[in-house]
Amino acid sequence: MASFPLLAIVVFLYSAFALTAPGWLEAVxxxxPLLSGNGLPFRGGDVLLVLGLVLLCVEVYRATSSSKGAVLNHVLSLVVFIIALIELLVMRQMANMTFFLIMLMTASDVIAGFTVTISSSRRDWQRE
Known part of the structure; x- marks a missing residue:
């Protein structure tokens, strides 16, 4: 479970809703409620974006680990990014800004994971 890329959950949920219940993604x-008296509406896609941002923070924290599971997590995160990119480019239901931002989150996860792992391993190697 430690090597499972959490953003795969968001990509899967968005894909499932886009294919089976696209109205949920657009419906509030x-x-x-805000102090101004107005309300801030959250559509289904917005909820998935917020979930993705929270999970991205968790993934960046998990990237600081230098275990074998972390390396597998980085590889699987790269697979999730490639799948999200292909979905964005090929599937009509995914061609929108919400899924584009989710795909960018997966790209950020890959970049952060490899960058943190490389810099921490370089630091460990220099100490020896």
Whole structure:
């Protein structure tokens, strides 16, 4: 479980909703009341974006580990990014800004994971 890329959950959920219940992604799911008296509406796609940002933070934290599971996580994160990129380019239901931002999150996960791992391993190697 430690090597499972968490952003795969968001890519899977968005894909599933886009293919089976596209109306959910566009419909307002709830509204967050603000002090101004207005409400901040959250559509289904917005909810998935927020979930993706939270999971991206967790993934960046997990990237600081230098275990064998972390390397597998980076490879699987790269696979998730490639799948998301292909979906964006090929599938009509994914050709929107919300999924584009989710795909960018997967790219950020890959870049952050490899960068953190390389810099921490370089630091460990210099100490020896």
């Amino acid at each position: 799911q709830f509204s967050l």
